[in-house]
Amino acid sequence: MTHESTQAKVIQIWEVIELKSFDAVVIGAGIIGAAIAYFLSREGLKVLVLDRSTPASGTSGACDGVISLHSKTPGLKIDMAREGIHLYNQLSLHTDLDLEMDKKGSICLAETEEEVVFLKKRMESQKGYGLDVRLLDPEEIRSMEPLVSDQVIGASWCPEDTQINPIMATFAFLESARDKGCVLRKNAPVTSLLVHGTTLQGVMIGEEKISAEWTINACGAEAAYVSEMIGIAIPIQPRRGQLLVTEPVDPVISSILLEARYMAFKNNPALGRSSEDPALKAGISLSVEQTRSGSILIGGTREFAGYNRKTSYDAFHLMAERAIHFLPSLRELRIIRSFAGLRPYTPDGMPIIGPVEGIDGFLLAAGHEGDGIALAPSTGKMVSQMVCGKSADFPLELFSLSRFKSS
């Protein structure tokens, strides 16, 4: 799913502007900034979106596109992802772009008895939370996904999980926002924030000053740099994810496939860090989805490697091995490229959404780790509810920066 190829399909949405004053400036045109711009514009606000590069040039253009409920532990993130599916469906009514949304469902594969027990335990708590999940036996797995190896002895299945093209979704939010008057600027890196007393009054792009009543930091893995411009420390760090892309083929995989280890790595970053096994050390676990174009995306890694977006041959090799282990016939396919994105990781796995204590007019909306595509619509809606003084759909205190304050 390349940023370049998709962008070519999309009409030019960036405009040169003379305006220097807005109700809200959104820094970052990834999926989160785009969703925020969409909801704020629909509320009638005059919105400017700035990106130092182009839309979806960050992590939102270098990721899978699963709106997953299955991979989440019971709680807010399941509610937000479920609302996300609903809001993406609404977005698709406001755009001519094809979001490539498919409610394919996901299957999480287990190859040992321990993994089956692990999945069963997860499923019980998810069911208790109202999630539609159930256990598949080997025969059911093979009838749904004939490519899966005989070594897989059980799986959990969640029919609600939905695939989307994250790049098209980002563009659709932005286009739709533009239809409501939102202005978008690319190649516009915010270099400083304008503070007067305890109020943030806007941003600087080099020498150019832009004022706004609200400034929203939606810079994903780089959100900490932007907040640091006014001395605000936020605990977001990059967690690299590498993926492989195969040549396009006819549809051969109908659902989204994961392995039990994926769930474990996602929710426990310490797992594998001290292991001698290079695959565990790099947080490698299987995720597979076939895109509309026919390419199969094979993932992935979960690594703390600073801001390095390069891919490595070692990870390439280990991911391909893992994929062939679970889906032996993938061995026949050519890998046409690999890429890496930086998940914006927070220590408790929850995003940071909301105001910064002591600074008026500044909102944070970042730190969605491996869930940003799923959580973007509800994040955008929550931010617009905060800005417009409306009651929020979700308990705001659970997203606040102040939860990280040491007591």
Ligand SMILES: Cc1cc2nc3c(=O)[nH]c(=O)nc-3n(C[C@H](O)[C@H](O)[C@H](O)COP(=O)(O)OP(=O)(O)OC[C@H]3O[C@@H](n4cnc5c(N)ncnc54)[C@H](O)[C@@H]3O)c2cc1C
């Ligand atoms: C391999 C991989 C697979 C993933 N799979 C999934 C998945 O299946 N489902 C899911 O829900 N999530 C998934 N994710 C996570 C998801 O991709 C991220 O959570 C999401 O893309 C983060 O979006 P964002 O808008 O916060 O950040 P970004 O997309 O990185 O956007 C931030 C933007 O800010 C801009 N910016 C930075 N600094 C400045 C500045 N100073 N001035 C102006 N602009 C600036 C950047 O150019 C960038 O465009 C995956 C991630 C990876 C890496």
